[in-house]
Amino acid sequence: MSDDAERGRAPNIRDVARLAGVSHQTVSRVLNNHPSIRDSTRDRVLAVMDEVNYRPNRAARALVTSRSRTIGVLASQRSQYGPASMIQAIENASKDAGYLVSTANLPDVSDASIVAAVEHLLAQSVDGIVVIAPQVRVFRAIEELQVRVPFIAVQSGGDLDDHSIGVDQVAGGRLATRHLIELGHRNIYHLAGPQDWIEAEARMHGFLAEMSAQDVPTTAPILGDWTADFGYRAGIELMRVRDFTAIFSSNDQMALGLIHAIRDEGYDVPRDVSIVGFDDIPEAPHFWPPLTTVRQDFDELGRRCVARLLGNLEVDAVGYRGTIEPELIVRKSTGRPAF
Template identity: 70%
Template sequence: MPRSIEVTVPEPSQEPPKGRAPSIRDVARVAGVSHQTVSRVLNHHPSIRPETKQRVLDVMAELQYTPNRAARALVTSRSRTLGILSASSTHYGPASSIAAIESAARAAGYWVSTANIESSDAVSIADGLAHLRAQGIEGLVVIAPQMRVFDTLAQLSIDVPYVTLQSTGRDPEHTLSVDQIAGARLATRHLIERGHRSIYHLAGPQDWIEAEARMRGFLDEMGSQDVPTTAPILGDWTADFGFYAGRELLTVRDFTAIFASNDQMALGVMHAVRDAGLEVPRDVSIVGFDDIPEAAHFWPPLTTVRQDFAELGRRCVALLLGDLDDAAPEYRGTIVPELIVRDSVGAPAF
């Protein structure tokens, strides 16, 4: 009687061959779906059942699959890339805005490419815009603190949907911003309500849109409450400037409170007050603006104005997608900031 021989045929490997990155077909095979289904998941197609979508996403994570952006762009004629044209991106506000936009864009299935322009001259701006266009961006965010950047952009042709994050008053249909004037009024009003009448304002650089708006908010609130005003002191956003300005002001000491246009200058003033043998808020009350992460750990913890950068990024991306995708919601207008009350404001010393 012939001897029977059992032959075991190994099942096909669920992993892609070593040395090769997983492909869309590898994901489809492991997930038990067609490669067209995987493609629909990647493109956020509404017809995919939630359980199927989750299974495909789980397999992508397991295989560490990364979509090929170039290949997808060829097939769909869309890059799913948003561009950011940014000046002064090392400062807290612009840097926080960029991070928030990148986070919101990823959540919506988009990539972000950022062009940082070191100079605000026309050539640098045009080069930055050309760099982003070459990457096939579908939408543009402009984060530029100086008005001269927008003067230059007005002369250039922007052929994609765009949003600016500074309120210049020129293009409200394409503007989204935090209400800097309202934030400055909140800070100034808080000092007045605590009894202060001798208040100095350390403003930002004269050519910055946000600095001008915060200075205007300070002056508006002082005027509306019939409190005498002194000329704002133009600074440069740095703690060093706050320190030296505070030291000069303390030689006369004809004030009880200071509203600084950002937290770094407020920190410098706090240093100057302590250097003079005085205390915050016993002798001088101080309010900042931005609520940087360190503000809660100044001594004393700084009362300041918080800008919701996460919401700004979410609305910015949603506003762009409203122009790119009919189903995306639109958000326009300004975001109202919030006063964060801590321990740097007290009753007037005199």
């Protein structure tokens, strides 16, 4: 290394080449896994990289290869369990594939915020974008922007097009509702999520479809906001009426609030009211009683999103299609109605 390097300059590709006794073009081929490099040469170059703690300059490599090996993630509502879990899964899958992730979080779902977030990702020369935004208007705005890099939308429910992948939320809603009907419940309420969320709409459609298929009378779903506080307030109001024996909650947090309210009113779950949630958050087995819920495989969703995106970027990548089926996890919060 030169005196400048010894005084703190990070080693570059030419330093590695000199120490390994090869050309800088050879080092570049090693970095890009070129098949023409002999194993002994590759091993020698990698050993020098490790010795001097060399880290490839991704910006420089992008200029040469026109690829940054960075995936952009456009996210909304990161604080919610579902979007947060999907971001983590995509980061893990991207890392396994040798890609970095740059995330742009939407402060709101206005057109200006969406445009600014997409432009922020494109300014970083991302190779592709995964959109995790559960509101319908975000996807409409993305389509109008006519993004030129490949993108995949985590789209839940409904028919998926070539730019989307997701968990079948309608099927999950039907699973939860069918479970309650098969236990003998006929007076079932649905505590839905916010009206502008795709997942909430799909789960509600699943509930209504299964109730109709089983010829069970329905009441209008109650629109919530995903929080345990709303579930608690709704539970207090519902227990004053008590014209039901079961509730399908569109997520586990609202289910937690419902259980709290039912117990505060002097009733028992599941003896007086059965509760089914959705998501299977890590705390769900530790509710009292442990929560029956619908599980989404976020790890698999992340893997498929990245694989599908890379299918548009790399010739030998596998691009998955179709939806991921959810799974009903039966615990102690559901039982037969006490007639």
